[in-house]
Amino acid sequence: MDSNLIKSMPHRRTQIEHLYNLFAHKNEPQIESVYIYGGPSSGKTVVVQRVLEILEVNHAVINLIECYSSRILFESILNKISGHKLNPLNPTPYARCDNMMDFLYNIEKLNEVKKLDGFVLVLDSAEELRNMEFNLLPCFLRLRELTGISICVVLISELVFEKFYTKGGGIEPIKIHFPQYNKIELLEILSLDIDYCRNMILEHFNKFIEFDLDFYKNYLNLFLSVFYRSCRDLSELRYMSRINFIKYCEPVINNEHTIEDSMALWRHISPILKSSLEVLYLRLDTTKSANIKEKPNPTLELPFYAKYILIAAYLASYNPAKDDKRLFMKHHGKQKKKLKDIKLKSKVSEQLNTQLGPKPFVFDRLLAIFYSILDDKDNKMGFNNNVLVQISSLIELRLLSLVSDSCFLDGQKYKCNVNFEFIQFVSKSVGFEIKKYLSDFSHI
Structure with missing residues (x-):
């Protein structure tokens, strides 16, 4: 097992071991389907991709958010498996598929050109299947049986499998749960950003300040005391902690306080953190406001x-x-x-x-x-x-x-x-x- 992967993905050792046991033994028969579920930003997609890459397993990842119809889903899968790339000069897909029968036929045909035994098909945001034809999920769960090819389908979702009310007699996949990170685990994961934040401070202020891990963890403790109740999403917490760390270091940069003066820094950052909590998930940059009492000017661009x-x-x-x-x-x-x-x-x-x-x-x-x-x-x-x-x-x-x-x-x-x-x-x-x-x- 790759020790670097376990270090880079803290508190996911159990899930990584499960995936290694499923895909590392290439001489054993391929499993039919795996269902991976857990809350948002709990590392599901990243861990699956990293494990498959390290094990050099031939795979394709399809995000169902981008596939708002079954035809686009089928064609996207065939494009990824075949290596067919769409561009303005060649906008046509590898094969046109209007239904599941067309898709199964093209998979079998593609297998004659590229041997697909041992292939892993990863369907991210699998909860979107509930808004498509009712036969899709049962067919994907039985893809090896329907095609006669040893293909494993990995479904990644934020929902428990019981939320999928299948009518087509779908088999039960192997389930792997990714639990939500607790406060201590979030603190440890966010503290890995210390080098990034050092470079961010240097780039923002054009001035380097030396701070150790204890100083950064002290800030993260203050940050999580405000945000942990409202948000457990790791990617959002990481974004908010980075942009607010700039404000936290401002008094040190301006020689108003020293790094050791933690109480003064807390009094400075406390109203800023509460103000940032109001724009959670909106990805608005509050660091550009000179006065913390001013409302940040929204800069989100939408079609x-x-x-x-x-x-x-x-x-x-x-x-x-x-x-x-x-x-x-x-x-x-x-x-x-x-x-x-x-x-x-x-x-x-x-x-x-x-x-x-x-x-x-x-x-x-x-x-x-x-x-x-x-x-x-x-x-x-x-x-x-x-x-x-x-x-x-x-x-x-x-x-x-x-x-x-x-x-x-x-x-x-x-x-x-x-x-x-x-x-x-x-x-x-x-x-x-x-x-x-x-x-x-x-x-x-």
Whole structure:
């Protein structure tokens, strides 16, 4: 077993040993399927790829987030296995596959050219299979049986396997769990960034300061005391700890405090960390604000339609559904003023919907609002896969969150995660007047 891999992936020794036992013995029969599950940023994909690379196992990794239809999924797998690369001069895939039968036929045909015995197919974000045809998961679990080729399928997901309600008689794969890191483990993993942070300080301030591991761990303890309750995502914690470390070192760089003055440094960084907690997952750079009390200026770049989808999601989260007709339909009829409508003008800020937090909304309502606010006919577009891809991207960016299981009969429910200041900035960038369409402000 590779000792360097275990050192570079702390607290994943058990999982690495499991994978070695499954794939290191090439003379033994290949297993049929493996299901790897755990929370976000728990090292699932990285560990699997590193183990397969070290063992020199022929493999292909497909991210299902990029495959919003079964045809694209099949063609992406065949392109990866065959080594076929798409480019502007050659945009056609290796083979066109419209269904599972076409895919199985092309796999068998490809096996005649490239021997695929011992091949490992890794499907990342496997929970997306639940939104595709019901026969995909059972077929992938039985791929060796259906093709007669010794191919192992590795599924990587954030969900437990019981969440997949298979109707096609899928077999039970071998399961490997990647548990979430605890606070002590996160501290140890984040402390590996010490050399990166030294270079970052030198690049940012053009000045080198010498600090040891104890100084950096002391900062991480302070950082985790603020962030650990709200976030266990390692990649997000790593990003936030790096950008806030610059602010933590500012008093030392400016000769206001010494490295040993930990209490003064804590008093300096405490309000900054609490301010950064408000923009968690948004990836906004708060280090550019000279005054910590100032709101950071959002710099997140989104495609044109993604901005309108985000605006529609915010409106769906913070407007009552009963107000949709009045706010978004041009010919909604006359509406009589009621006593409660008059009282809206005297509504205190604590009672505003924008202050009470987001409410869940269904997919159909999001689309209805999205198309109604796109009032420019030149920018009208029909319902297509591009809309679904933009919604998936917003979920990946944590700007939207999925709050229901896909097995609900009334459709999936979402929630908007951005605050009012952020959505105002996005609205201004596309020339949209957000207050005009919010129930809290539409009476003004």
